[in-house]
Amino acid sequence: MDSLYTVIFYVFSFISVYVQIFFLVTFFDKRRHIKWSPNNIELSSYPTITIAVPVYNEESTIIKTVESLLALDYPKDKLKIFIVDDGSKDNTWNVVQEFKDNPNIVLLQKENGGKHTAINLALEKSDSEFFGCLDSDSFVHNQTLKRIMRYFENDPRNMAVIPSVLSHDPKNIIQNAQKVEYDMGVYIKKMLGLIGGIQVTPGPLSTFRKKVFDDLGPYKKAHNTEDQEIALRMQEHGYKIDYCPDAYVYTNTPNSIIKLYRQRLRWIYGFIKNLVDYRHLLFRKKYGTVALFTLPTGLISILGIVFVFFTLIYNFIKFTYIKIIQIQTIGFNNFFSLNYKFDWFFINTRAMLFLSIILYILVIVSVMIGRKMSTGKANFSLSIIYFSIIYSVIAPFWMLRAIYNSLISKESSWTFERRVTPNN
């Protein structure tokens, strides 16, 4: 039992170290290619673009989202904003009437059909050369669109460009922990972008050449993670997806454990189901990095977190069991005995410990590089500690539930998330 555990531990930690080193090597290899935008970019041309904002019960955030889009530094005659109300039950439709006379904004209302149907409606009505989609809980930086469009201008092979999604104004521990994850995401996604390994074009303002949808068809329901499916479909057809680290989009992150749990359950469930749908990509070298690296390691990291979780539970039960036996046998005599003398001999020097420390350092390095890339400063903060605690204790629950749900095919929907959390 112990030796089986050791073998599994070594396999997981080897792969985890491999993944981190892979990103670091990519970073040192490609860092010259990470281009930062100058302050006042002028593009040689400004193509037309439609940004769809699908909304469901978001009366409280939608105005701010749309206002941030209106403030974008981009020629107004080239930018169309489609607000699609996916049958909201709250006051959203009335709230957005404020924009009905704005020439840049088109208001659309439809029966509730899920996020992908809302975006597809906008897609149908759009005749722009480019198409973007912005979740209604996110806000854009005013230079973001120009910076994204510069990526398209500089590399005609880019078929989609995804921005840096950052956590908007994190307040509590849960949000600060997520901020660490988003910061690390900036680095990880940029690295994946440089080597063709991006597996998701997230809701906050991923931008596509319209040709992508003309060639490959509209969004699909895709287990309520249409943003993962479209990225995999693009990878399947060899359409390049790049990442623009200084195109900032700020998103409201879930502010409680239960909301975070629901969001992640949907993401991980979607990841697993989409992975199953696109399993023909796995390990096929013609599909590149996404097939050889991103998808396999994504799956392994889910299993790894579950493994760590069971290890914690096993150790906890074992400890409790020993204590119970001890109490049953000799009462509370030695229960609180504190006559331990410090001796370096009893410091754990197992290889597992050293490997865990190395892995932990590598993760911290990733967070620092991500921070450096997104904000220019690589400062260490306590939130890295919350991050590791929250993610190792709570993440396994959504991972396990997602695995369970995918086995029985139980979906967690976009509207479900919003029904319970109408303001987010």
Added chain:
Amino acid sequence: MNQHEPNDWKKYIIVLFITSTIFVAGLWIANYFNNKKIDQLKSIEDKISLDLMSSETQFSLLQELSCKDVSSTVLSSELNSLAEKISYSETNLGNNDSNVVSLKRYYSLLEIKDYLLMKKITERCGQKSIFILYFYKNDKCDDCTKQGYVLTSLKEKYPDLRVYSFDYNLDLSAIRAMTSIYKVPDNLPAIVINGKVYSGFQTIEEIEKTFPQLETIKVPEVPKSKTGATSTKVKTTAPTTTQSAN
């Protein structure tokens, strides 16, 4: 246009190489420290062995040695702390690690020597020491774990109680000789108190009841810290356990 970036096989290999190097380094560091620990244990054993031999020699040389001097040579606390360390190494390196097995053999021999010497001293000097020989095994013996707790607890209560623990399955002729002398059955745990063998789990109360003379060596309740100084806790970690004490 619909072409993926070419796969960078060289990078996959380089990363594999770096990762393997890190792994080997991690294993090497762990091994380095573990060897240091084993060396430390060996040197403790050598020191105890030397001290024991010196006591024995002293004892043989000076037949009229005053009992006061003898008791100061008793090495119980050193043997105790060695037991804890061996037990810890056993959990960390495994029961079958050749270094651990050889350390345990050496330790068992030291225990036997200490036992024999202490018995002589006790007889000569009329001390009230009580000796418990404790036989256990590591595999599939939950009662052995419990017996370990009981003996630890008893030792705290009666610091002059001397507990010597032996791994029944350890390949050592001296242990086999003891088990045959005292007719220790393989129904473990088994304890031998003043020459009589009791097999199966014994609670604190049972042992106290069987041996009312324990009362005579009971430590006064008050000075708790002093108790801690003379008796060291028997480290017991279920399910792989070395219940070892002196």
